[in-house]
Amino acid sequence: MPLEQEVREVFAQGGVLSHAADQFREREGQTQMALAVARTIEQGGVLVVEAGTGVGKTFSYLVPALLSGERVLLSTATKTLQDQLFGRDLPRLVTALGLPVRTALLKGRASYLCLHRLDLARHDASLPERGSLRTLAKIEQWSKATRTGDLAELPGLDERSPLIPLVTSTRDNCLGAQCPQFKPCHVNLARREAMAADVVVINHHLFFADLAVRESGMAELLPSVRVVVFDEAHQLNETGVQFLGVQLGTGQALDFARDMLAAGLQQARGLVDWQQLVAAVERGARDLRLAVGKQWPGAKLRWAGPAPEGVPAAAWEDALGALQQAFADAARGLDTVSELSPDFVRLQDRAQQLAQRAERFAEACALGSVRWVDVGTQLRLVESPLDIAEAVRSRVLKTGGAEPEEDDDDAQGRAWVFTSATLGDDPKLRWFTEPCGLEDAEVLRVQSPFDYARQAALFVPRVFPKPNDPAHSQQVALLAARGAGALGGRTLVLTTTLRALRTIGEAMKAQFERLEAGQRPEVLVQGELPKRVLMDRFREGASEGRAGCVLVASASFWEGFDAPGDALQLVVIDKLPFPPPNDPLVEARSQRLESQGRSAFGEYSLPEAAVSLKQGAGRLIRRESDQGVLVICDTRLVAMGYGKRLLAALPPMRRIEGEAELDAEIAALRR
Incomplete structure (x- = not known):
């Protein structure tokens, strides 16, 4: 057939x-x-x-x-x-x-327990605080029973645990066929x-x-x-x-230095001056970070010339050269003991690869790629197609x-x-x-089989602070709190920035403090708990006699978050999700379009915003029986000509006008 x-x-x-x-x-x-x-x-x-x-x-x-x-x-x-x-x-x-x-x-690799790394972690004197020792004991106990070694199967393990990198392998530190645990890997x-x-x-x-x-x-x-x-x-x-570009991070350098010191002192103490080699790598990483100076956390520095924008070229080139030399010296030191253990062979490979990457970043950016530096506690050097x-x-x-x-x-x-x-x-x-x-x-x-005109309504306030107004996030919080208060939670607030996330979360908590304890929705803010815990708690909603939940989230919650039924009835989006114009990758893509005689805004920024907006709006209706309201707190959607294109990208929900109509719609959902 x-x-x-x-x-x-x-x-x-x-x-x-x-x-x-x-x-x-x-x-x-x-x-x-x-x-x-x-x-x-x-x-x-x-x-x-x-x-x-x-x-x-x-x-x-x-x-x-x-x-x-x-x-x-x-x-x-x-x-x-x-x-x-x-x-x-x-x-x-x-x-x-x-x-x-x-x-x-x-x-x-990072999803599976590495039995060799687990053994090393048992003898690691530099383990973090006592909580990590308890987690390590829990992992050890689980390791005796698991067949797959998939850490997702270990209940209660926080995906943000600092212990996970210590008990999993990477391409850099895996010993391959030389590993003593190769057979049961x-x-x-x-x-x-x-x-x-x-x-x-x-x-x-x-x-x-x-x-x-x-x-x-x-x-x-x-x-x-x-x-x-x-x-x-x-x-x-x-x-x-x-994955198709090249990356080098100061965090990578420090991880390598830590692994080299641990292996050296455990297996070849006194044969190489491990402290000196490690100190040179750590100093190179530190000097590279210091060369950048104070920056906003999460900043992305353009890098079109010999050094990133705003960074003194001489200091940057000296620090990058010193780091490359430190990796090369480490590779030579590791070569002298490579016959003692497969750990040293792998560490030598890592040192050579890191030295090659540092050398690559000392040269000009590849044609058709863009280069920048991500700034946080550590630095990440990126060259991407x-x-x-x-x-x-x-x-x-x-x-x-x-x-x-x-x-x-x-x-x-x-x-x-x-x-x-x-x-x-x-x-x-x-x-x-x-x-x-x-x-x-x-x-x-x-097309979706849902009857959006019956199941969902869209509200865009015509009188509201502009997206760049300092009062904007506070007004989003007030509007969302009003709806969430009437619904007893059941509200998802999606933000386009982490700053707005924090401001809106704090403002909503302050609003709900005025309510009696039993009527006060719980405000969950992304980052305060592991993502899985946040999602599970939100879906539980108003169970066990508690008030329902409000989840204030950004980034990854715009998609892949599914809360069907009554757990979610109001989605509030703070701003139109245009790609950030000062992001080096966004900037380079826009410049390429303009050089081809095309419109960067019409052919890149608008479609990007339309897709993200559609993803965010898609959190509201997940089943034929769901009902809810979508609120987009950005007047550009109704005031600017391009707003029609963005509205057309959304599911065909019925439009409501004015806050009185919004209140009536929410009251109907509550009933």
């Missing part, structure tokens, strides 16, 4: 899915997408699908992929989505379809299972890390796969450019005249599917396809 016909029968009313999935009903858009995926699998080629919220895109690509009988690689945006796909969606569908399919989950076990599986679930970071350094085992895996699906594909470009288009064409799709690699001669017949709820605001989805090198792909847009 042709694959398309099999797929159509599975999605039909009364078909396999109607018995397997809760509340399944036949959706035209879901079937349309599934059939397009089936055609692409049969014929090969590239398909880009924007599938609106509620379409059910996961089943739309999983069903044809599983029924095809081909080996399949699935890539998601985050490890959380990976776990959901592997632990919930895939098993449910494999069982429903009755297929003898082997599945595997593959993450990056969790990373190697995960890779072996991936090589033996029919369906492998990875994430975008792992895919591009491998594309950059050919290290994660994907080099052997990808040639054996015929169907590749990227879910949440809107993150591909920004994820890819992180402007997009991933060339890498995708030449190294992923193997098109544009590129010769397929010897072990990948089936590249031309492979099926590639890229999908997300948000891929642009024009029919050809150029916001996504151009920077990803997919201009020749088949493009399909499938």
Whole structure:
């Protein structure tokens, strides 16, 4: 039976899915997408699908992929989505379809416990405070029972724990086949299972890390796969450019110095002056940081000349040269003891790589790339391509005249599917396809099945402080607090900056102090607790007799945060999410468009804002039964000509005018 016909029968009313999935009903858009995926699998080629919220895109690509009988690689945006796909969606569908399919989950090194590093941490006298010792004991106990070594399975482990880098490996410090724990290594076990599986679930970071350094085992895996699906594909470009450039951090230098000192004193004390080598690396890193001077935390310094903007060139070049020399000296010192332990061989490789990166940053920036310095407690030197288009064409799709690699001669017949709820605001989805090198792909847009006009309302205040007015964040907090107070929480406030996040969070807490304790919504602010804890607490809402929650968040909460039902009924967005114009990468992309005679605002800034706004608005309605109100506190949406384009990118919610109408809408939700 042709694959398309099999797929159509599975999605039909009364078909396999109607018995397997809760509340399944036949959706035209879901079937349309599934059939397009089936055609692409049969014929090969590239398909880009924007599938609106509620379409059910996961089943739309999983069903044809599983029924095809081909080996399949699935890539998601985050490890959380990976776990959901592997632990919930895939098993449910494999069982429903009755297929003898082997599945595997593959993450990056930092997700798995390293047994060798755990052993080193036990003897590390420089461990942080007592809490870390308790966490280490907990990890040790868990290590005896876990099969996978995936730290996501360890309950109560804070993803921000300073202990995690000490018990996981990196490409830099992994000993490979020389490791005393090579045989039971969790990373190697995960890779072996991936090589033996029919369906492998990875994430975008792992895919591009491998594309950059050919290290994660994907080099052997990808040639054996015929169907590749990227879910949440809107993150591909920004994820890819992180890995396809070059980075050097003072934090990296200090980590290397710490590892070198620990290995030297434990295994070769007295044979090399470890203290001197470590001191030189630490001094080089410190001097490089001091050369930059005082800067706003999170600042990005443009770097077009010999030194970053505003940094004295002589001091910068001297510090960078000294750091490069310190790495080179460390490599020579490590070479003299390399026969004593595989730790020293790996440390020597790291020292040489770090020296090469420092030397690279002493030279001019590569053509077609942009260079800058991220400033925090540490420095991060970054050189990045402007997009991933060339890498995708030449190294992923193997098109544009590129010769397929010897072990990948089936590249031309492979099926590639890229999908997300948000891929642009024009029919050809150029916001996504151009920077990803997919201009020749088949493009399909499938509308959401939700009745937005009935389920949701949009309010944009016409009288409100301008976005750059110092009073703006306070007014956002007052408006959000009024709505959250009436709803008993159930409110998500999305901000475009961390400064606004803090201001709005504090102002809302102050507003609620006036309410009686039992009626006071709990204000959760991103950064105060681990992300997973914040999401779980918010979804619990007003359970156990407590008032509901308000979550004030930025960045990562604009997407991937799902709170269906009554837990979330009001979403407040503080400003239009335009890309920051002073960001070096944004600036370089804009300049490239202008040099081509194109409009940077119309073809870059506006589409970026439209996609982000659509993502944020998408947090509100997650099911057919959800109802809610979206408030966007930016008068430019109704006052400026480009506002129409941004409004058109949003789901077709009914518009409400005036705060009295807003109050009535919220009161109706409360009832």
